[in-house]
Amino acid sequence: MVGQRVRTRFAPSPTGYLHVGGLRTALYNYLFAKRMNGDFIIRIEDTDQSRKVEGAQRNLIKTLEWAGIVADESPEHGGNYGPYIQSERLHLYREYCDRLLEDNHAYYCFSTSEELEENRQLQLKQGLQPKYNRKWLPEEMGGAVPSSEIARKIGEGCPYVIRMKVPDYVSVWFEDMIRGPVEFDSSTIDDQVLMKSDGFPTYHFASVIDDHLMEFTHIIRGEEWLPSMPKHLLLYEFFGWEPPKYAHLPLLLNPDRSKLSKRQGDVAVEDYIRKGYSADAIVNFVAMLGWNEGEGTEQEVYSMQELIEKFSLERVGKAGAVFNVEKLNWLEKQYIKNRPVEQIITAIKPVLAAELDKKETSMSRELISSDRYLGQVIDLMRERVGFEHEFVTFSAYFFFDPDAYEEEAVKKRWIPETNDLLREFVSALEAVEPFTAEAIESALKEFVAPKGLKAAVLIHPLRILASGVSFGPSLYHMLEVLGREAVLRRINKGMERIVVPV
């Protein structure tokens, strides 16, 4: 154990999407492993055949890789400890279960689920903790069932499960890397089912066997697993194995502080991807939910590389953390503000292409799809958008002539003389050479000054005509990027369509 290469794991069940809590668990496992120059492994826990979802495994791994979490070993990457899918390891569980049976640490149980339920109800009615009544505990383990009876049931082909025999009154203790010492009394623990009647192991059994065989040094998982620690520890003891180190992470919470769940917002990483969040922001955000560098650091933005360099389990907090979308949004903006243009251009080209497929435009498709044009749009808009796709959707006027004008804004900015002034200014604009922000600005100021008017009387209407909306980047720069042709077209067309308020 000492001096051993660190190995951590993320062990999802392939039942659907990747939960953001799962992403954080995977991330912490990954960061810790990488920090320690170790390996991060993905194992698929598909011991519940009924819950298995087609394609889930692929999707889980794909989403992790989207986030930048690439496994050193997994069903897809291979490795020396495979197979990495539990349903392909059934013979192993059977083999180890037999050992437990031989050593009297486990026993056959033929109780039906109806019996179990009945027993549970009875105990509940009596005010007792629902617990298996050990009806099938064999004589040699202190129970009442002769081995001949067990042999007979097996011979008859009766369905059975195998349960672990939890010793009666022992104290189970371990040192959690995040929480410190935690102690349990075995009398509160049920005789956990190890092998189900369909021949598959339960989570508890399979994960202990695999964690040992795959030689993980550290198990980093959600706090919801803390109560099952004694079962796992007892199994290690039965086998005479040294357990790995454990770290139980605090939970991710809904705004009402319950365990993060659907119905109170999005929980699937894919939901956030779909909305346009970047891997940079999601990873950064989720990493900070429970971990921080400490010691007066005021850094908020961390790259994956920095996280790897700085992460430590000692600095993971104990209390649950609310998944606060507002801060995520802020982080996303930070990344958009600082991301290289080329990268954004690449990202938004397909978005633009899709929009262009849906809608006609009077602009030159070639022009507005060019790197140069997109680069200019990005320069003007990067401090104004919340997501990359908004470079296209939120600033649609860079790609499509407006087909409506903000009513309130028109009402506020139009005076009876506005259209006349605009008509006159159009001639001035036609003459502006070159058609640059500076030239447009001085043209406008020179136009307005002799009339004793403020620039604002034209600025606002121009913006509305050019973009359809009352907000956006610097007017002059916007006009420059749009180009003379589009600007004049939009002004002329707009004046025909605007209903001047009386």
Add this chain to the structure above:
RNA sequence: GGCCCCAUCGACUAGUGGUUAGGUCAUCACCCUUUCAAGGUGGUAGCACGGGUUCGAAUCCCGUUGGGGUCACCA
């Protein structure tokens, strides 16, 4: 309910016996400004409560309260 975990501004958190309890998001005000952002400045806002220990507790101990998790042939 039993067991287990947890507890600093609305949220994320720094703090490890002596601080005017700091930062970030959000929020409010002001500045900048052609709009919207961005940015700048400032403000509101917190140690759950009660006992100890100590010269001195957000920090250590106990209890209370509160919150959460978990009690399956699901993981």
